[in-house]
Amino acid sequence: MSLLEYYQENKFNPVPIEVSDDLNWQMQIQKRRNLYDNHLGIPLNLLKDKNIIEFGCNSGENALVLAHYGANLTLVEPNDIVLPRLHKLFQQHKLKHKIEELVNTDINSFQTEKKFDLVIAEGFVNCLENRDEVVIKLLKLLKTGGILIISFDDRYGSLLECTRQLVLHRCLRLNSIKNVHSEKSLSIAKQLFNEDFMQINTSRPFKAWWQDGLINPYFSANILWSFQELLPLVAKNNAVISSCSPKWNITDYYSWYKNIETDTEKHQRFISSWNKYAFEYFLTGIKPNLCTPVEPSSSVLSDTRLLLDNISSYIKQDSLNTQQIIYPDSLDKYLSNSGNETINRFNQELKDLFAQIMHPSATSESIIKNYHSKKRLRKLWGCPYHYVSFTKE
Ligand SMILES: C[S@@+](CC[C@H](N)C(=O)[O-])C[C@H]1O[C@@H](n2cnc3c(N)ncnc32)[C@H](O)[C@@H]1O
Incomplete structure (x- = not known):
């Protein structure tokens, strides 16, 4: 389908x-x-x-x-x-x-x-x-x-959205609710997320987000994309990136228009800006520390990708068991080193959430309670959705 x-x-x-x-x-x-x-x-x-x-x-x-x-x-x-x-x-x-x-x-x-x-x-x-x-x-x-x-x-920007999907699906399974499209599923989703959803500036009703995001089988790891894949593809086809929203390419700021760069240099600048400033921001939605950017290593990126794949397999009811969904050490270390107190707290909450929800003794009630206790994480939505414009040469 x-x-x-x-x-x-x-x-x-x-x-x-x-x-x-x-x-x-x-x-x-x-x-x-x-x-x-x-x-x-x-x-x-x-x-x-x-x-x-x-x-x-x-x-x-x-x-x-x-x-x-x-x-x-x-x-x-x-x-x-x-x-x-x-x-x-x-x-x-x-x-x-x-x-x-x-x-x-x-x-x-x-x-x-x-x-x-x-x-x-x-x-x-x-x-x-x-x-x-x-x-x-x-x-x-x-x-x-x-x-x-x-x-x-975006792949990394969707980690929080995918985590919310996982929280809901785990509750549904613990309640033996097989039909994720049912009113009962909507009701548990509302218990978990409605209060927080109402605080964000969105154009769509909760039910549409539930259907299109939380229980949409197509919102899973294999549909996630990344600027790192998209930019080289476009560059090979005679187009150059012009802009994006959210605007994360801060290397445009304070630049002088007479300093002309080639298309290749422009693409390269976007990629290097992504490495320096985007990853932490995409994950959390919190603006990065521009003075001391910490670039994610390739293992941070690949471990995060694996986590997303595992979440997706669990949701699709593949054979994956709950113990295989583990918050990666590399991501934990990376976020702990960010030097930002809010990011540190977010990281602690996310790590604890994964440990609790995937614990064999978890119940739907304990998961809802645990999720609601994550005061910082509940206010964050990451940066899942990106617009980008390209100019044809
Ligand atoms: C999530 S909605 C977005 C709607 C609108 N473009 C927006 O951004 O608000 C995705 C839209 O893409 C359409 N769509 C899905 N698959 C498509 C395809 N293969 N070709 C063209 N449109 C498609 C859907 O019918 C739906 O209208």
């Missing part, structure tokens, strides 16, 4: 963003404007009459903002369940004339001879088996100088 089939089979809209009243609509405009203008360096005001194609546009709430700024849209969405809402929203906002074409198909089947100023594919490319090929296809749809925006779930 693919991610798309999961959405279709369970008949749900994964990201129904509320835009029906003026307040929510203005909020949606502001969020997208912040993303485009401030983080990705693409002023929405300059998109008037530009030709944009968006794949996986879902019910169109993001495309609606582009239409509002005057862009001409080609929309490609394979899940027909969400299309009535898309039509309704464009009708309500009197923007239907900005849709040049709406194609009900998936990214692999879609064909066109046209080239676009902006190509967008948010929230699914990393889940596709042929994701490298798809990125190359997306780049080919750009005019020279055009921009590709994709978003993806």
